Amino acid sequence: TAGITQAPTSQILAAGxxxxxxxxxxxxHNAMYWYRQDLGxxxxxxxxxxxxxxxGKGEVPDGYSVSRAxxxxxxxxxxxxxxxxxxxxxxxxSDQDRGPGGELFFGEGSRLTxx
Amino acid sequence: xxxxxxxxxxxxxSEEAFLTINCTYTATGYPSLFWYVQYPGxxxxxLLKATKADDKGSNKGFEATYRKExxxxxxxxxxxxxxxxxxxxxxxxxxxxxxxxxxGAGTRLFVKA
Numbered sequence: 217t218a219g220i221t222q223a224p225t226s227q228i229l230a231a232g233x234x235x236x237x238x239x240x241x242x243x244x245h246n247a248m249y250w251y252r253q254d255l256g257x258x259x260x261x262x263x264x265x266x267x268x269x270x271x272g273k274g275e276v277p278d279g280y281s282v283s284r285a286x287x288x289x290x291x292x293x294x295x296x297x298x299x300x301x302x303x304x305x306x307x308x309x310s311d312q313d314r315g316p317g318g319e320l321f322f323g324e325g326s327r328l329t330x331x
Numbered sequence: 332x333x334x335x336x337x338x339x340x341x342x343x344x345s346e347e348a349f350l351t352i353n354c355t356y357t358a359t360g361y362p363s364l365f366w367y368v369q370y371p372g373x374x375x376x377x378l379l380k381a382t383k384a385d386d387k388g389s390n391k392g393f394e395a396t397y398r399k400e401x402x403x404x405x406x407x408x409x410x411x412x413x414x415x416x417x418x419x420x421x422x423x424x425x426x427x428x429x430x431x432x433x434x435g436a437g438t439r440l441f442v443k444a
Contacts, residue, residue, distance in 0.1 A: 220374070249431070258420060258436040259375070274431070306374055310432075318424065320367075320432055322374030 218242050220323035222307050228329045229297050237292040237326045239307030247310045248290040249274075249320070250282060252303040259306065265290055297330045304328075333358040337421045337435035344411055345443050352406040352438050354395075354421035362425030364388075364397055364404040365432070369418040378406075378419070416442045 223238045241248065246267045251259040251274075261274030265284040279301060281293045290309075294301055305326045310318040338353040356364065363382045367375040379388030384399035393408045404421060421435040 251434075256436055259434040261431055261433075264431060308375075318363075318430070319365075319377045319380070320375070322376065324372075324374045 219321055220307055220309060222305075222323035222326050224326060225324070226327040226329075228331060229294075231298055231330055232296050235294045235297055235328070237294075237305055237307075237328070239290045239292070239323060240288050241290075241307075241309045241321075242288065243309060243311075243321065244287060245309035245311045245321070246287070247318070248284065249308045249310075250280070250290070250292045251306045251308065252276065253306060253325070254303050262292065262305075294328075297328075299330045302328060302330045333362065333423060333425055333433050335421050335423055335433055335435035337419075337438055339436070340418075340439040341441055342438060343441045343443065346413055347410045348442075350406070350408040350411045350415075350440070352419055352421075352440070354404045354406065354435060356402050356404065356421075356423050358402075358423055358425045360426050361399070362423040364395070365422040365424070366393070366395055366404070366406050367420040367422060367434075369420065369437070371417070375420060411440070411442045413442045413444050416440055 221240045249264045250262040260276045263282040265271045268287045307323045308320040334357045365380045366378040368378045369375045379390040381388040381397035387396045395406045418437045418439045420437045424432045
């Protein structure tokens, strides 16, 4: 089973350019998330979506936007990349119905370097 | 707001040694607590979880007990293997955070043969 698929796996991007990281899930989970992972900081939530058609801001949303047109896809867009956005980005999903205890399922990550 | 604090790494152990990775949390109410593991080059995957006080989560020889009185969820394993080398993340999900999952900084474990 595929689970969560992220693309690209790795990308080098010039500062000021735009970039969309793709995320697709085949588990029909209602909730999806984008995290960034930085050494010593763990994972920080960028944006989330509790259900198709809705999105929300996480801990570090500035410089990023998301959309959730359907259940399966949750792309993350950097409109004008800056070097501080160099990170590993993880997409995740869960079957949360607004209750605790929901397991997150992660993709394998997208490593982005902004020069 | 809610937060998770875990011991800094890296932790280096010899095979068959006892492992403890400390984790404490700050949250209102009774969050669910998790340990996730990240093997090299992969995404995170759930290792174990506990959803109420005094619950013990266990998986693959790892255990952690939800201690409300000390707001802790320490990860333990009696005898580690080289294959346990990974980064371990403590996490919580609670009502005050809208049930979004909050992660600690991660602890890298190296196990030597």
